Amino acid sequence: xxxxxxxxxxxxxxxxxxxxxxxxxxxxxxxxxxxxxxxxxxxxxxxxxxxxxxxxxxxxxxxxxxxxxxxxxxxxxxxxxxxxxxxxxxxxxxxxxxxxxxxxxxxxxxxxxxxxxxxxxxxxxxxxxxxxxxxxxxxxxxxxxxxxxxxxxxxxxxxxxxxxxxxxxxxxxxxxxxxxxxxxxxxxxxxxxxxxxxxxxxxxxxxxxxxxxxxxxxxxxxxxxxxxxxxxxxxxxxxxxxxxxxxxxxxxxxxxxxxxxxxxxxxxxxxxxxxxxxxx
Amino acid sequence: xxxxxxxxxxxxxxxxxxxxxxxxxxxxxxxxxxxxxxxxxxxxxxxxxxxxxxxxxxxxxxxxxxxxxxxxxxxxxxxxxxxxxxxxxxxxxxxxxxxxxxxxxxxxxxxxxxxxxxxxxxxxxxxxxxxxxxxxxxxxxxxxxxxxxxxxxxxxxxxxxxxxxxxxxxxxxxxxxxxxxxxxxxxxxxxxxxxxxxxxxxxxxxxxxxxxxxxxxxxxxxxxxxxxxxxxxxxxxxxxxxxxxxxxxxxxxxxxxxxxxxxxxxxxxxxxxxxxxxxxxxxxxxxxxxxxxxxxxxxxxxxxxxxxxxxxxxxxxxx
Ligand SMILES: Cc1cc2nc3c(=O)[nH]c(=O)nc-3n(C[C@H](O)[C@H](O)[C@H](O)COP(=O)(O)OP(=O)(O)OC[C@H]3O[C@@H](n4cnc5c(N)ncnc54)[C@H](O)[C@@H]3O)c2cc1C
Ligand SMILES: Cc1cc2nc3c(=O)[nH]c(=O)nc-3n(C[C@H](O)[C@H](O)[C@H](O)COP(=O)(O)O)c2cc1C
Ligand code: FES
Numbered sequence: 169x170x171x172x173x174x175x176x177x178x179x180x181x182x183x184x185x186x187x188x189x190x191x192x193x194x195x196x197x198x199x200x201x202x203x204x205x206x207x208x209x210x211x212x213x214x215x216x217x218x219x220x221x222x223x224x225x226x227x228x229x230x231x232x233x234x235x236x237x238x239x240x241x242x243x244x245x246x247x248x249x250x251x252x253x254x255x256x257x258x259x260x261x262x263x264x265x266x267x268x269x270x271x272x273x274x275x276x277x278x279x280x281x282x283x284x285x286x287x288x289x290x291x292x293x294x295x296x297x298x299x300x301x302x303x304x305x306x307x308x309x310x311x312x313x314x315x316x317x318x319x320x321x322x323x324x325x326x327x328x329x330x331x332x333x334x335x336x337x338x339x340x341x342x343x344x345x346x347x348x349x350x351x352x353x354x355x356x357x358x359x360x361x362x363x364x365x366x367x368x369x370x371x372x373x374x375x376x377x378x379x380x381x382x383x384x385x386x387x388x389x390x391x392x393x394x395x396x397x398x399x400x401x402x403x404x405x406x407x408x409x410x411x412x413x414x415x416x417x418x419x420x421x422x423x424x425x426x427x428x429x430x431x432x433x434x435x436x437x438x439x440x441x442x443x444x445x446x447x448x
Numbered sequence: 449x450x451x452x453x454x455x456x457x458x459x460x461x462x463x464x465x466x467x468x469x470x471x472x473x474x475x476x477x478x479x480x481x482x483x484x485x486x487x488x489x490x491x492x493x494x495x496x497x498x499x500x501x502x503x504x505x506x507x508x509x510x511x512x513x514x515x516x517x518x519x520x521x522x523x524x525x526x527x528x529x530x531x532x533x534x535x536x537x538x539x540x541x542x543x544x545x546x547x548x549x550x551x552x553x554x555x556x557x558x559x560x561x562x563x564x565x566x567x568x569x570x571x572x573x574x575x576x577x578x579x580x581x582x583x584x585x586x587x588x589x590x591x592x593x594x595x596x597x598x599x600x601x602x603x604x605x606x607x608x609x610x611x612x613x614x615x616x617x618x619x620x621x622x623x624x625x626x627x628x629x630x631x632x633x634x635x636x637x638x639x640x641x642x643x644x645x646x647x648x649x650x651x652x653x654x655x656x657x658x659x660x661x662x663x664x665x666x667x668x669x670x671x672x673x674x675x676x677x678x679x680x681x682x683x684x685x686x687x688x689x690x691x692x693x694x695x696x697x698x699x700x701x702x703x704x705x706x707x708x709x710x711x712x713x714x715x716x717x718x719x720x721x722x723x724x725x726x727x728x729x730x731x732x733x734x735x736x737x738x739x740x741x742x743x744x745x746x747x748x749x750x751x752x753x754x755x756x757x758x759x760x761x762x763x764x765x766x767x
Pocket of ligand 1: 291
């Protein structure tokens with residue numbers, strides 16, 4: 169009837185490091201033993217600066233990395249909530265409710281392709297580690313952004329793992345290939361042996377879904393989607409996303425059935441008609 | 449030991465006055481892992497309708513200063529599913545589960561309550577005559593005569609406690625309250641959300657889908673909700689349940705002073721699932737701190753002459 173939240177805790181962590189990654193992007197690491205211990209790749213946490221009720225609602229962020237009792241998040245200041253989180257300093261408190269949602273399916277596919285657009289980079293470091301531990305031989309990341317300054321540093325995807333290859337794409341050509349990240353995708357698709365994972369802006373995901381429709385089916389094709397959230401744990405019914413139901417179009421909850429979904433379950437035409445989640 | 453029990457009428461006694469508001473607690477099982485449902489007084493379920501509803505297209509929620517707008521569109525699996533699949537789960541928690549019912553016609557409410565009356569585990573009904581997010585959702589709640597007709601029709605088919613949930617989007621909330629009291633309501637909850645509109649500056653249109661309006665909740669509405677509760681309290685004798693913008697014990701106390709017998713916590717549960725349980729503990733501490741044994745002693749009686757703070761505390765003013 170519902171996904172269990174038995175693993176979910178609300179923990180007050182202490183920020184231990186804030187790394188500036190350029191272009192305003194930061195990686196915030198906090199001592200959050202529970203989250204760091206149980207979060208699976210693709211799951212997220214609802215964050216707020218410790219104890220603060222301004223803004224009122226927490227903000228959802230993918231768990232980007234875990235190491236011992238520390239969990240890390242990648243974000244950039246795009247609005248009131250992210251501005252406050254990006255300004256956190258070591259020693260300050262960070263509240264995290266999680267882990268929430270369904271993560272990526274990690275299986276031992278021979279190869280994996282990670283398609284990352286802008287801040288969609290966030291879930292990949294943790295996913296890549298899990299894939300490699302599960303026996304995937306090579307992981308290729310195609311990482312795109314508007315310009316070089318907005319690219320997630322290539323070395324942070326691999327974190328020292330030689331089995332991870334990163335190909336960069338920028339819209340303005342300031343680094344790597346010029347164009348859209350999806351332009352680089354077809355060359356890496358080889359049907360049954362490459363699992364495909366994607367996270368990025370909706371138009372990128374729609375373009376990817378179209379490319380996959382015209383290609384041999386990968387063993388796994390999953391995307392991590394966004395929706396504005398009230399609660400993040402399946403109670404407010406605020407985070408509806410369009411899916412292809414048994415009898416036509418239906419809504420599903422991003423926070424509970426997602427954020428990671430199989431490409432073929434999403435109603436991409438309907439999703440494209442929705443306004444972007446971000447309101448400046 | 450201070451006494452937190454509250455009597456809502458028709459034999460429905462809550463262990464304490466703190467409830468989870470409709471639409472912010474699902475049907476219980478959704479957040480049972482996050483909120484200790486044995487510790488709160490009541491859980492008011494998501495609005496339940498005669499037929500299943502898929503809900504509105506997204507975006508359905510948008511944050512605003514000190515609050516949020518929602519336009520969920522009463523997504524729910526329909527009353528038959530609630531009666532047969534969800535109700536059997538209710539008795540596993542110690543809180544009273546009050547099913548919130550919504551509809552577009554009097555007949556839909558009556559049918560829902562008839563079906564739910566056949567199920568065990570339901571402590572009572574909260575009639576939502578005030579949902580701003582469905583077509584006609586407000587009509588039954590705006591007119592005192594219509595609200596009374598609805599209440600009387602439901603009263604005729606159930607012996608369980610009936611709470612009528614009022615809309616603040618009316619010109620005279622006291623008149624609606626008095627009408628439903630005389631039609632047989634056991635208690636009144638006030639208030640539902642206020643109609644609001646948030647604009648998307650780049651797109652030059654509303655953020656929320658459809659007409660763009662949504663229901664405003666959260667701390668931003670608290671003073672408005674307290675005023676509504678005071679107006680309802682002045683108009684009726686039955687128990688009043690205050691709701692709107694409560695995030696801590698002090699907020700709950702304000703509603704009780706204004707005339708509420710119980711409270712509901714809504715939006716505050718989203719960022720902080722432990723809010724309601726914290727307020728239960730906070731109310732006990734508050735009673736001990738001010739040295740009274742029952743919450744009703746906190747109530748403001750507007751007709752009584754004002755007693756100076758020093759006199760109230762039994763001390764002489766400084767010379
Ligand atoms: C499951 C999930 C995982 C995410 N992971 C990351 C991540 O790892 N790194 C990262 O930088 N961003 C991530 N995001 C997006 C991030 O949550 C938003 O950028 C953030 O909520 C914006 O808040 P704000 O106050 O700065 O912006 P504002 O525009 O001021 O926020 C206003 C409201 O809109 C909501 N909102 C705004 N943008 C988004 C968005 N893109 N998605 C959902 N709601 C939004 C906010 O939560 C808030 O309620 C994720 C979103 C989801 C749903
Ligand atoms: C997301 C959401 C969904 C709601 N759904 C319902 C509902 O189905 N029926 C109802 O009577 N009230 C509903 N409400 C209103 C709340 O029960 C409550 O009256 C209102 O939010 C004010 O309280 P708050 O400020 O504490 O949230 C909903 C509120 C929110 C935020
Ligand atoms: S965010 Fe509340 S149900 Fe998904």
